């Protein structure tokens with residue numbers, strides 16, 4: 122049974138209202154205190170979800186950020202006469218700045234090294250707090266910090282804080298959901314799915330990682346500050362490495378990367394051990410077994426429930442892919458024959474459009490757009506490129522061919538900023554780009570597709586294309602989340618252009634489909650749409666026809682010609698000689714890293730050096746045989 126988005130909103134509203142009821146139903150103070158704790162941890166764990174689940178950096182030091190926020194606000198309140206509403210923001214800013222600084226360092230560390238490094242943060246924090254006892258109270262902690270009294274809520278502190286804490290948690294989660302959908306959220310997810318593809322599509326992975334780290338620490342500091350206001354006492358034991366691991370467990374139980382799931386994960390990890398306490402010495406073992414059962418039965422964690430409920434606020438019509446939605450997608454998926462028919466129809470449409478447009482098409486000016494000047498690239502002892510030089514003229518399609526291992530992909534990677542050249546330089550419009558990071562090369566006007574399809578699988582097709590649009594790239598995470606008029610206008614522009622690019626590829630109908638559910642050919646077209654949405658000056662294509670069938674190859678050739686007619690310059694690596702000859706104005710041939718020929722398709726095809734390189738010495742052997750035959 123499919124429940125509509127409207128009904129899901131109603132169910133969620135009912136659940137939220139139910140959460141407000143316990144203080145009015147006579148629930149005891151201890152249970153309320155456990156729930157208060159769960160809300161605080163839910164806020165801190167959300168930081169881990171942003172850094173680890175959404176951006177893909179394994180952060181195991183969240184307890185240290187939580188402690189930093191707690192101690193900073195506690196010290197301000199006890200040491201000065203500043204009220205909590207000033208102490209808390211100061212603690213958040215201080216922790217956020219420290220988090221951003223650590224984030225800057227962490228961009229140089231990846232995967233498990235980052236996990237180990239951030240694990241060390243807990244110990245560094247603990248030792249500082251223990252040793253600087255003149256300030257922190259050492260092992261005895263900070264006592265008698267003024268708690269937040271809200272007498273109007275009635276009852277003890279746990280009761281007084283319950284509703285404000287729940288409302289704060291809902292607001293923080295709503296903010297995170299907004300960030301998730303903004304340009305910044307898309308960039309975080311693109312980095313997690315495939316950082317190399319993200320960087321070469323213009324995402325400044327360094328800046329995004331630093332900001333994600335800062336956000337993680339800010340959520341930790343907020344939780345720490347609220348912890349102080351709720352309990353009025355902190356000690357190093359509240360922020361041990363075990364707490365960081367507990368928060369990671371909340372994120373995993375909640376389904377890595379699921380915002381709503383993190384809340385459920387926090388409820389389970391904080392609440393379940395308390396429920397199981399009656400089993401005394403066995404309660405932790407039972408808790409562990411329950412968590413394992415949850416993860417075995419629902420590998421995507423409790424996020425599967427939360428994402429279903431939050432689908433109206435998640436990207437794409439269906440939110441995160443549920444089994445049901447996936448099944449529908451599969452049944453809607455086109456058969457191979459239908460796909461071929463559609464591709465052929467698009468190719469025919471594009472051809473007739475091109476024939477009509479060709480009269481008005483901007484002519485190739487012939488001036489040099491990209492200059493490859495004596496470029497060499499070595500990988501250890503392997504010389505992938507040796508002193509290669511050629512030009513790409515504005516408005517042409519230049520083919521780059523050569524046998525396997527001749528250096529074609531390396532050349533494309535060098536032109537797109539993914540590999541640094543060992544010698545020589547590459548200039549775009551007279552400016553050197555070979556020393557720039559990939560995202561700056563993209564901003565300069567160079568876009569690309571990869572030899573193996575590299576779409577961002579967890580995102581929708583539309584989001585895949587919108588990530589690459591420059592208009593929203595610089596939108597700040599805060600203005601994006603607030604939704605200022607400019608941020609909204611940029612977002613609209615990016616969406617409109619992305620839909621146009623999908624239209625050109627004939628796949629607009631797939632806009633809300635998750636990229637992981639696409640066929641190979643469809644993914645290729647998404648990659649192409651992604652690479653042209655920013656209207657690049659130069660498009661680099663590394664074997665765009667690889668893995669495509671007849672109809673799609675025809676469509677691809679038509680699309681490329683169409684793009685050329687619109688004034689785009691294209692460098693294409695392709696093995697299919699027929700495709701190269703039909704598309705390219707000129708061809709450059711590489712062999713073992715050397716440029717061995719350059720010219721029109723016909724002249725290159727007749728060049729004996731090229732034929733020899735492709736046939737591996739057969740020409741020479743034939744010539745010798747012929748010489749022997751004539752002499753005998």
Ligand SMILES: Nc1ncnc2c1ncn2[C@@H]1O[C@H](COP(=O)(O)OP(=O)(O)OP(=O)(O)O)[C@@H](O)[C@H]1O
Nearest residue numbers: 500503504505523524525526527528529530531532
């Ligand atoms: N990252 C790398 N590390 C080490 N060697 C590399 C790396 N990338 C490429 N090479 C080597 O450089 C040479 C050129 O490789 P490249 O992938 O550029 O060739 P290609 O012409 O694109 O080949 P193919 O047509 O098979 O894709 C090969 O010998 C390859 O093994």
